[in-house]
Amino acid sequence: MKYKLPALVGPNEGEILTKDRFSPITELPAIIHAQKLNSVIWTLFTGTVLYAVIRLVTIRRGSVLLQPLVKKVNLDLVDEISYRPS
Numbered sequence: 001m002k003y004k005l006p007a008l009v010g011p012n013e014g015e016i017l018t019k020d021r022f023s024p025i026t027e028l029p030a031i032i033h034a035q036k037l038n039s040v041i042w043t044l045f046t047g048t049v050l051y052a053v054i055r056l057v058t059i060r061r062g063s064v065l066l067q068p069l070v071k072k073v074n075l076d077l078v079d080e081i082s083y084r085p086s
Contacts (some may be wrong), residue, residue: 008041009034 010024011034028034058065 005038005042007034007038009037011035 007024008026010027012028012030014024014027014034024034028037
């Protein structure tokens with residue numbers, strides 16, 4: 001499996017195999033899986049950027065945007081579902 005995104009954090013004692021690539025900002029201890037942490041960091045960053053863009057474009061609260069979508073929801077059914085044991 002090849003990792004396509006630039007590595008923000010690198011594995012313990014990791015070596016860069018390709019010389020013209022971005023080197024990691026920091027090195028992690030051996031107990032932490034660097035590829036998974038990089039995925040989490042990139043996901044949080046991307047999600048934050050998307051949220052900011054959506055908020056800037058719409059300039060309205062999220063509840064105002066969702067209100068037309070949930071207007072026809074059966075309230076009795078939602079109440080029944082919320083009280084069911086898991």
